[in-house]
Amino acid sequence: MTPSQEDPPSPSLSEDDRETAVRRLQDAYADEHISHEEMDARLGQVLTATSRSDLVSALDSLPAVAPDVPSTIGAAGGRILRRGAWRVPRTLKVESAYGRVHLDLSRAVIAHPVVDIELQLGTGGARITVPRDAVVDVEGLNTGWKDLRYKAPRDPHPGGPTIRISGAMGFGRLKIRHARR
Structure with missing residues (x-):
């Protein structure tokens, strides 16, 4: 594979991205969509994530976020x-x-x-x-x-x-x- 055919590097994570992911996990736990053990494991994934794809895998199978309605x-x-x-x-x-x-x-x-x-x-x-x-x-x-x-x-x-x-x-x-x- 030539360099032009490689996947572009994923953008780096911001603190807002991590905070949003942590909040989604906490909300899912509070709403009893995931167990305490599962939340701990996913929080570990979120806090050690180096790319957005790592976050996506940690948040996979969570309920969809409701759109922000003013x-x-x-x-x-x-x-x-x-x-x-x-x-x-x-x-x-x-x-x-x-x-x-x-x-x-x-x-x-x-x-x-x-x-x-x-x-x-x-x-x-x-x-x-x-x-x-x-x-x-x-x-x-x-x-x-x-x-x-x-x-x-x-x-x-x-x-x-x-x-x-x-x-x-x-x-x-x-x-x-x-x-x-």
């Missing part, structure tokens, strides 16, 4: 409020023409390492409280009338989720703060 919260006017122990979806769209939005993620159940929040707000303002150890990314946000108010913590706590905020704000202001505890 959840939408919307209101023409009034207030949108989420606080307490609510489950945060992987992708959340928030739409409001005139109302105010308050999302408190400090006590929410966040099962994903990255959460995308897309804001489509007209004249109302928004306030988002993120967990103390969260990393906030607002690069995808377009503010129209007023500037964003967010101050990253001086002493970040690693290991928290990444909250990516995107979309468009009309005449309202977005305030983001980290929870104190």
Whole structure:
């Protein structure tokens, strides 16, 4: 076989690939699709994998992953409020023409390492409280009338989720703060 006929080398694995594979195994175990012994063996495969094909073989025969369907919260006017122990979806769209939005993620159940929040707000303002150890990314946000108010913590706590905020704000202001505890 000549070098041009050989299979191309598989791309290297990222930490996200490994984390996703570990999460799939943990979910399959929690849903009783695999035994504890089988999960241990497959975790060993995932953690020592050197290529994507190694990951595929470790995840073979697991139930298919449901597609990521964004959840939408919307209101023409009034207030949108989420606080307490609510489950945060992987992708959340928030739409409001005139109302105010308050999302408190400090006590929410966040099962994903990255959460995308897309804001489509007209004249109302928004306030988002993120967990103390969260990393906030607002690069995808377009503010129209007023500037964003967010101050990253001086002493970040690693290991928290990444909250990516995107979309468009009309005449309202977005305030983001980290929870104190």
